[in-house]
Amino acid sequence: MSCAIDAQSLPDVLEPGLSLVFCGINPGMRAAATGHHFEGRNNRFWQTVHLAGFTPQQIRPEDDCTLLRYGCGLTTAVSRPTARAGELSRLEIEAAASDFQRKIEQYAPRYVAFLGKMAISAMSGTRDIQWGLQADRFGGARAWVLPNPSGLNRAYSLDSLVSAYRELYVAVASSS
Template identity: 70%
Template sequence: MSGANHMIPGSIAHSASPQALPDILEPGLSVIFCGINPGLRAASTGHHFAGRGNRFWRTLHLAGFTREELRPEAGRSLLHYACGLTTAVSRPTARADQLSRAEIKAAAADFELKIACYAPRYIAFLGKMAIAELTGKRDIEWGLQSLSFGGASTWVLPNPSGLNRAFSLEALVSAYRELRLAVQSGQTEA
């Protein structure tokens, strides 16, 4: 596996790329939230979802995952809530559509090994693009999936990016809350 440091359970793993955004992971988390790749601002600051228009941290708090709204700089605090963060592809771009399908597919095997190593209960993909390309499955619905990924139950949530205005804040919160309730109830099958 390239970037063997992904295989260091119990630590914050860093990708081999100097511009890549560090994962916030430890073994056995309830949920690992997975963005497709870092935005340029997140990569330059070293903090997930650091873009001014990104609604991730607010959505997570309003959905009940955190007691307070975390700031991107406090992203590591997410581990205290049994949640982590990663990206399917480490290369930063201004928009996810700047990644090629081949680039996402090339990341699939290593990414699935990383998820298997950290063994979360759920992997929550933020948007359909990454899971579709990683699995080759095209009929992706929102919510709990019938397939597992890296041994984890798989959930698909709307992307909280400020560029994704197809979902209001209220719709995002509702979708994320559904995952939180499933985590609390122990639901792992569609």
């Protein structure tokens, strides 16, 4: 299991053989400062994964390691924290691809869910990414693309986020 706080970067919440790993683009500044995923005040991740069925109650960011109990993990495609993911260059994401792919291969989850299209697009070299299950696997895992739950993503209401995440929850549960 990987869940120790490291002052240099946001620690992964991973262990081998998980059903699903949620992959953020990169840590936000607040998440990096606290050492906990999706710590931002306006981030809707924890509420969304609970309402979609992944957890029986809403987890607080400081308890992010408890997500492992439900067969899910957390990581980021790029380790450098920024205030906004748009501060990352496509080249920076592409450069992180091989290490990230090796990480997914090492932990061998059944699914990896990219939160937003930005990372998987840069890492795969594919510009036209669709939402949902991808045709190609990533690091041996089935790849899925979900809307980013950041409060900056105003294109998706909480209800539409929950609906998209629930679709993944049903797919993961039915493939057990």
